[in-house]
Each structure stands twice: as structure tokens, then as C-alpha cells.
Amino acid sequence: MNNPWFLVAGYGITFVTILAYLLHLRRREKDVEREP
Amino acid sequence: MKAQRTLGIVSVVAVGACSIVGLFLIPADRLQGEVQRLLYIHVPIAWVAMLSFFLVFLMSLLYIVQRKLKWDLLALAGVEVGVLCTALTLVLGSIWAKPTWGVWWEWDPRITTTAILLIVYIGYLIVRGISDDPDQRARWSAVIGVLGFVQVPIVYLSVFWWRSLHQPPSSPRSMASAFGAVMLSAFAAYTVAFTYLIMRRYRLAQRELELELRGPEELA
Numbered sequence: 001m002n003n004p005w006f007l008v009a010g011y012g013i014t015f016v017t018i019l020a021y022l023l024h025l026r027r028r029e030k031d032v033e034r035e036p
Numbered sequence: 037m038k039a040q041r042t043l044g045i046v047s048v049v050a051v052g053a054c055s056i057v058g059l060f061l062i063p064a065d066r067l068q069g070e071v072q073r074l075l076y077i078h079v080p081i082a083w084v085a086m087l088s089f090f091l092v093f094l095m096s097l098l099y100i101v102q103r104k105l106k107w108d109l110l111a112l113a114g115v116e117v118g119v120l121c122t123a124l125t126l127v128l129g130s131i132w133a134k135p136t137w138g139v140w141w142e143w144d145p146r147i148t149t150t151a152i153l154l155i156v157y158i159g160y161l162i163v164r165g166i167s168d169d170p171d172q173r174a175r176w177s178a179v180i181g182v183l184g185f186v187q188v189p190i191v192y193l194s195v196f197w198w199r200s201l202h203q204p205p206s207s208p209r210s211m212a213s214a215f216g217a218v219m220l221s222a223f224a225a226y227t228v229a230f231t232y233l234i235m236r237r238y239r240l241a242q243r244e245l246e247l248e249l250r251g252p253e254e255l256a
Contacts, residue, residue, distance in 0.1 A: 002069045003070075003071075006134070010074045013128075013131075029243075
């Protein structure tokens with residue numbers, strides 16, 4: 001119960017996933033900005 | 037745009053501060069040990085998922101009544117954020133369950149109904165891809181947005197209705213005051229982050245719809 005890797009995995013997966021979603025949004029925003 | 041950026045900065049600071057307090061500053065739970073610190077993100081993210089699906093329900097109803105596409109776009113934003121948060125809730129719950137229950141997954145009523153909830157709203161996103169007509173797409177989506185919401189109270193009440201391995205809902209009221217204060221702050225921080233994500237996804241959806249509606253005229 002005190003293995004820190006569970007915390008690293010939980011917090012890590014959460015923040016990496018949210019960051020990936022934000023980058024995905026950013027890429028699509030750039031795509032629509034490029035449209036005339 | 038400036039408001040959106042400000043909200044983004046506030047979200048990062050608030051979520052970051054809550055994570056630092058939850059991970060390093062508050063003592064570990066006496067019974068669950070260090071792994072209990074996962075609850076400071078698992079529970080607020082589950083809350084955001086439910087909030088997202090409530091938004092979808094409201095926006096879908098508004099679309100059915102008023103037939104304005106802006107309600108459909110807000111519902112779409114809610115579904116994307118809701119699906120992301122429901123998936124994270126399940127993953128975080130699984131990581132918490134392994135050291136606590138001894139298993140990664142259990143066909144427990146709360147977990148099973150949450151998995152069904154995720155499938156329902158993934159279905160919503162798939163259905164949106166079937167039609168190219170924005171009105172028809174919005175109509176079909178709104179029906180799923182309203183009917184799918186039935187699953188949300190089932191998820192919430194599942195721990196009361198059935199004999200469940202999952203504990204009853206964790207909230208600031210069910211914890212010691214120090215833990216409760218961190219949890220309450222995390223609820224507030226993730227709600228701000230939810231508002232930011234919805235706002236940003238809605239703006240993108242608006243722009244994409246504008247381009248979609250303009251497309252055929254240019255081709256003609």
C-alpha cells in the first residue's frame with residue numbers, strides 16, 4: 001500500500017493524458033486557423 | 037480569448053497546487069497508506085465526468101427544444117471531456133484497487149456501471165461520425181445525450197443499491213477535516229479546469245462547424 005510507483009503511475013497517466021488531449025486540441029485549432 | 041487563457045492558467049495553478057498538497061504536504065491515511073493520495077485526483081475527476089454528462093443532458097434537451105446547433109456543440113464538448121475523465125476515473129480506480137483490494141479489476145456494480153457509462157458516450161461519439169448533415173447529426177446525438185444520462189444516477193446509486201466492493205461516495209463530509217479540505221479544494225480546481233476544457237473545445241467545434249457549413253458552397 002505504500003509502494004510509491006502506484007502514485008507515480010496514477011498521477012503520471014492522468015497528467016500525460018490531459019496534456020495529450022490539450023496538444024490534440026492545439027493541433028486541431030492550428031488546422032482551422034490555417035483555413036482561409 | 038483572454039478569459040480563456042486566464043482560466044487555463046488558473047486551472048494549471050489550482051490543479052498543480054492541489055496535487056502538491058495531496059502528494060507531499062498532507063499526511064497519508066492511517067489505514068490505506070500512501071495509495072490513498074490517488075483519491076485526491078480519482079474522486080474530483082469522477083466528479084468532472086458526471087458534471088460533463090449533466091451538461092450533455094442539459095444541452096441535448098435544449099437542442100431538442102430549440103434546434104440551435106450551438107447547444108449540440110456544447111454537448112459535444114461535454115461528451116469529449118466526460119469520456120476522457122471517465123476513462124481516467126477507471127484507470128485511477130484500477131491503480132488504487134490493486135494495492136488496496138489485491139486486484140486490478142473487479143466486476144463490482146460501481147465499476148461495471150461506470151464502464152457501461154463510458155461505452156454509452158463512446159457510442160455517442162461514433163454516432164456523430166455517421167451523418168454529414170449537421171442537423172441530423174445533432175438530432176441523433178441529442179437523443180443519445182438525453183437517454184444516456186439515465187446511466188449517471190445508476191452509477192452514483194450503484195453502491196447503495198447493490199452489495200458493492202466499492203466504498204460509498206468519498207466526499208469532504210465523509211473524511212477527516214484536513215483530508216476533506218484538500219478534497220474540497222481539488223473539486224474546485226478540477227471544476228475550473230473542466231470549465232476551461234469545455235470553453236476551449238466549444239470554440240474549436242464552432243470554428244469547425246463554420247468551415248463545414250462553408251465547404252459545399254466553395255465547391256459549388
